[in-house]
Amino acid sequence: MSANRSGGSRTSYGTWRLLYQGALFETDRTKIIHRIAEAEKAILVRIRELAFVNGDHIEEDVLLDDALYAVRALRNCVNQEENVAQKH
Numbered sequence: 001m002s003a004n005r006s007g008g009s010r011t012s013y014g015t016w017r018l019l020y021q022g023a024l025f026e027t028d029r030t031k032i033i034h035r036i037a038e039a040e041k042a043i044l045v046r047i048r049e050l051a052f053v054n055g056d057h058i059e060e061d062v063l064l065d066d067a068l069y070a071v072r073a074l075r076n077c078v079n080q081e082e083n084v085a086q087k088h
Helices: 010-024 032-051 060-087
Strands: none
Touching: 010 032, 010 060, 032 060
16 A cells, blocks of 8 residues: 555545545435544544654644544534424
8 A cells, every 4th residue: 555645545544535525515414414423533543543653744634633623513513403403
């Protein structure tokens, strides 16, 4: 498996990104919470992986931090929408 310029494997890098993008662009309300959870888990796994990798992976670290913030914000928005819908 070849390494990307961030020092990690392309598979791990590609996996979390695909799951992250899947969560961001999911339009099916019945699937979005599951997609968010999958993306968050993959991001956290990748963050842990990089903690043990020597070398320069600052770019991916920043992307991971931003992605984690985004999926958590998305979860909050979805939860708020569900709470409002349940009250009506």
